[in-house]
Amino acid sequence: MMWKKLKDRFRVDDYFEGKVDAYDTVGFSGWAYNRKSPNSPVDIEIYDSSTLIGTIKADTYRKDLERSEIGNGCHAFRFNFPLDFVDKKNHEISVKIANSNYFLKDSPFTVNIPTDIDFISIDITNNCNLRCPFCLVDRKGAINTDFMSLETFKKILVFLPYLPVASFYLSCLHEPTLHPDLAKFLEIIPQHWRNRVFFTTNLAANLTDDTFIAMSKSGIHHINISVDTLNPTLYPKLRKGGIYKRFISNIERLTSIFSKEPHAPELHFITVALKSNMNEIPEIVAQCAKKYLAVSHEVRYPFNVNSIDDVWRKDNFITEETDWDIIENSLKDTTANYVLCRPPDNYYDAFASSVDYYETGQNHVQATPPEKPIQLRIDYKGIIRVLTREEHFYVNINILNDPLKLFSAFS
Structure with a gap:
């Protein structure tokens, strides 16, 4: 039974696709969707190391996504880092689809926001x-x-x-x-x-x-x-x-x-x-x-x-x-x-x-x-x-x- 649940979980994860496109000292952007439900947005979880720092819905329209047949194109997102990230410390950011084991491509990544x-x-x-x-x-x-x-x-x-x-x-x-x-x-x-x-x-x-x-x-x-x-x-x-x-x-x-x-x-x-x-x-x-x-x-x-x-x-x-x-x-x-x-x-x-x-x-x-x-x-x-x-x-x-x-x- 346990093995079946794990298999079901990984089968579900196989339908996910997403990527962190870019990041800067303010935040990062990307996209994610479920190929099995291409017109339904997915929720994204953002972690600083192992600490959950935010959840956001990937539901913003981008024309390039629609052209690439990424569902209806409404699968982009933008996340701004918490205010206390301006601390000169390294923050390892992991981005995954909620309730899954799927991590977006180019995640994790490290940000260090300098206090010049x-x-x-x-x-x-x-x-x-x-x-x-x-x-x-x-x-x-x-x-x-x-x-x-x-x-x-x-x-x-x-x-x-x-x-x-x-x-x-x-x-x-x-x-x-x-x-x-x-x-x-x-x-x-x-x-x-x-x-x-x-x-x-x-x-x-x-x-x-x-x-x-x-x-x-x-x-x-x-x-x-x-x-x-x-x-x-x-x-x-x-x-x-x-x-x-x-x-x-x-x-x-x-x-x-x-x-x-x-x-x-x-x-x-x-x-x-x-x-x-x-x-x-x-x-x-x-x-x-x-x-x-x-x-x-x-x-x-x-x-x-x-x-x-x-x-x-x-x-x-x-x-x-x-x-x-x-x-x-x-x-x-x-x-x-x-x-x-x-x-x-x-x-x-x-x-x-x-x-x-x-x-x-x-x-x-x-x-x-x-x-x-x-x-x-x-x-x-x-x-x-x-x-x-x-x-x-x-x-x-x-x-x-x-x-x-x-x-x-x-x-």
């Missing part, structure tokens, strides 16, 4: 609605607010498949919610690459419910929200130009809308620790977790840039280790998910330039090709710069026919 880019930090605007006294950007003289065009943004999106998860900053130095087309930008990001994307906002602009709905349905990885105080008196001092009532209205409406959307992006919070808010920090972290859907909360030191007023720096920066110990101890009783980022040793002994400062904290070096993975910044005009080599490696993406060929310049 560590992260891309773009800014879709060139300004901010606030003038926080501890901002790392020197905004003295900044008058006009300019915006990235939709066409420029579309060209930048070509990089997304080659990025790790949560490594595409939709904003870094400026406030993204100032852009009138933010919702459109979020909408045109390819669905299967959206978890590469996140942005940071002060949530202090005049924002509508429609904007929050667009954010909630965007499918991006997360949104960082800067919350340095929930004290209405202290708020306008730390968030200069901000209106406390507007900020509270925004955060309450946003979290209300996000709570009703099952696939809304995670909300992460960032609090800059200062002498003026250090006693409030445990309550900020607790409230954000309890009321505002905080998945994580980063409590961190301010950037020590040279544009910050010296008197303000002296009065507000926490430079004593004992004060950081107090903050750390005060957070121990909270049940919220938080991380405390203390300043590095001797951090306050020297200033970084406000113009050229980036969170990597690296110094500029000579014009030698950067090591991979590289780190890119792209401004609202579409000018790409390589971090630490900003003066030597830069180009406007809008003049590039194939932006991905940019990497060959760094080989």
Whole structure:
């Protein structure tokens, strides 16, 4: 009886035919069908080594298949690799027809998706609605607010498949919610690459419910929200130009809308620790977790840039280790998910330039090709710069026919 079942299985497998036609760093395509039922699609199983990573129906029409008398021609398929495949590791991909022992021709095959880019930090605007006294950007003289065009943004999106998860900053130095087309930008990001994307906002602009709905349905990885105080008196001092009532209205409406959307992006919070808010920090972290859907909360030191007023720096920066110990101890009783980022040793002994400062904290070096993975910044005009080599490696993406060929310049 067992032998008969095996014979029956292999007889069935003899009717199958299929092939992996091509693969790249995004996915692969192929075709498969059952000669005994030439007009019925078959299901395809995809394995990474022995782990099933997906099932897809081979039912897409291709004219070449019909010409070759592969049934009615509706037997092609395309499968995109999972997002976590961008990891520099070898993945042995096997493709078989479901409920059979038949593996498609040219399967298995090995893919290795390189992470040539560590992260891309773009800014879709060139300004901010606030003038926080501890901002790392020197905004003295900044008058006009300019915006990235939709066409420029579309060209930048070509990089997304080659990025790790949560490594595409939709904003870094400026406030993204100032852009009138933010919702459109979020909408045109390819669905299967959206978890590469996140942005940071002060949530202090005049924002509508429609904007929050667009954010909630965007499918991006997360949104960082800067919350340095929930004290209405202290708020306008730390968030200069901000209106406390507007900020509270925004955060309450946003979290209300996000709570009703099952696939809304995670909300992460960032609090800059200062002498003026250090006693409030445990309550900020607790409230954000309890009321505002905080998945994580980063409590961190301010950037020590040279544009910050010296008197303000002296009065507000926490430079004593004992004060950081107090903050750390005060957070121990909270049940919220938080991380405390203390300043590095001797951090306050020297200033970084406000113009050229980036969170990597690296110094500029000579014009030698950067090591991979590289780190890119792209401004609202579409000018790409390589971090630490900003003066030597830069180009406007809008003049590039194939932006991905940019990497060959760094080989």
